[in-house]
Amino acid sequence: MATKTIAGKTVQVNDEGFMTNPAEWTKEIAIEMAREEGIESLTDAHWKVIDYARQSAASSGASPTLRTITTGSGVSTKDLFALFPKGPAKKVAKIAGLGKPEGCV
């Protein structure tokens, strides 16, 4: 298992840079990860989604899908794409320190 030092903390990551232990996550890590994903600063709207994703993953044990995020957080799909461009489910999972969402196969 690879490790990565981010925001002054060494955390475990998989080969695609997704953290493997959500307990190692901090808000500072999220800010740094977001920058790596091309999101310069995290607004309240971003945090609402990140908080929801962490909460959802804690209760279900898996990173939320795009649809789980929109139904659960009340943020529309369009807004979600504006906040986390291209692949929101993947980006949210990465920034929130959760595993890569399980794909279709």
Place this chain on the structure above:
Amino acid sequence: MKTFLILGAGTAGTMIARKMAGKLDSHDWKVILVDKDEKHYYQPGFLFIPFGWYKAEDVIKTKQEFIPGNIEFILSDIEMIEPAANKVKLTKDNREIAYDYLVIATGASIHPEETEGLQGAGWHKNIFDFYTYEGAAALHSFLDKWEGGRLVMNVVENPIKCPVAPLEFLFLADDYFTRKGIRNKVELVYATPLTGAFTKPKSARALGDILASKNILMETEFNTGEVDSGKNILRSFDEREIPYDLLISIPTNKGADVIGRSGLGDALNFVPTDKFTLQSKDWPNIWVMGDATNIPASKAGAVAHFELEFVVENILAHMAGKNLPGGFDGHASCYIESGFGKAVLIDFSYDVEPLPGKYPLPGIGPFSLLKQTTINHWGKLFFRYMYWYMMMKGIDVPLPSAFSLAGKEQ
């Protein structure tokens, strides 16, 4: 008398009903199978309908043909599943069935209404699906007369049944228009929410190369927001636009409505299921099979077939009060028609991505993995006979259920 109830008489439901009726003592157990539709569809065959290579009789038979006399078959919709009461309510005659064990095999279907504008003025005029017999047949009539233009294949969101079907459709479309002599008048475009042709790196590269060699364009990370059927434009949530003359859509796939109504599903009505035992995560006497589950395996008949042996073992262990052995490894095997009489085969599991090599016999095959061969194509065509005359008739197919690395190159 105890009741073993199965909901859904498609690929998974028919196989498990037959298997359990053979295993359980008929003095103690009654096996009941419920489905709302009397027709049994060979869904992989829908792919060939638009090109006129298969007809209705190749893909549609009656369910009754595959249900032996030791199973009670009820033709009815399902009103509600009440797991706390171990009871299922049917719409027909308001009948209630109390069960001891329940298998949910209610499948998945397309929901074009989930996408704004998809079912607008263009639906079944220049916008088609091929995941229903009706859609595939309507598309056949359209293609017969079409003189060319831009064909856009679009996957709205994942997961979908048979994740390779959109690729196969495009490969076959390239073949079909070439034979018709109008390939130079047709532009083929694949708009997908994925980052490449497929989910895993090796197969994404191999399949992406085939797309490129056939001059099929790819628009990746395209998440469909709406269809503007007045202007014939497909628009993504991040405001990218793809104009089309012919749109082939694979709409959102969801589990059965009754799963949602009964509070048994996730956001897409798929049932939370243990990926090794196929037991429901919430109810110990409920098992889930085939497309109805939320497990991270392909939604395909071959997967349901590989699940079968493990579902039976786990249910029998549970009945005997033993620990569940688990065992299902996410094994999936898909023939991918690649046009001009060839096909690619992929074989993979939860842990191992599709790799090159030979299957099922290491070094011998006869099938080649991640490579276009004529033998793979014959395998695909032969599979229809295997489906109707072996799998659905309860005859064991000579393929191991567990995934194996033997014969694969890493």
